[in-house]
Amino acid sequence: MATPKCPQCSSETFSLANKKIGTSTFPILLVHCSDCGSVVGCMDGLAMGPALDKLRADLGKDIMSIQAKLNLIDSKISMLPKV
Ligand SMILES: [Zn+2]
Numbered sequence: 001m002a003t004p005k006c007p008q009c010s011s012e013t014f015s016l017a018n019k020k021i022g023t024s025t026f027p028i029l030l031v032h033c034s035d036c037g038s039v040v041g042c043m044d045g046l047a048m049g050p051a052l053d054k055l056r057a058d059l060g061k062d063i064m065s066i067q068a069k070l071n072l073i074d075s076k077i078s079m080l081p082k083v
Pocket residue numbers: 006007008009010011033034035036037038
């Protein structure tokens with residue numbers, strides 16, 4: 001299977017960048033080489049896949065933070081004298 005490469009520098013690493021182009025009313029998601037920045041493709045900036053991935057990551061961090069706080073509360077409760 002062929003390995004995607006940047007046509008400018010042959011890097012195999014790519015990134016996404018949200019861009020508003022001209023008078024467009026919606027963002028464009030550019031696929032660009034992570035090393036030299038050459039744009040190799042574009043997609044609708046409202047693409048749900050990347051948005052859902054970010055939402056999932058953000059929610060994961062929030063859940064971990066809440067879990068850590070609950071663990072702290074639980075440990076403090078366990079140190080209270082029994083009545
Ligand atoms: Zn490149």
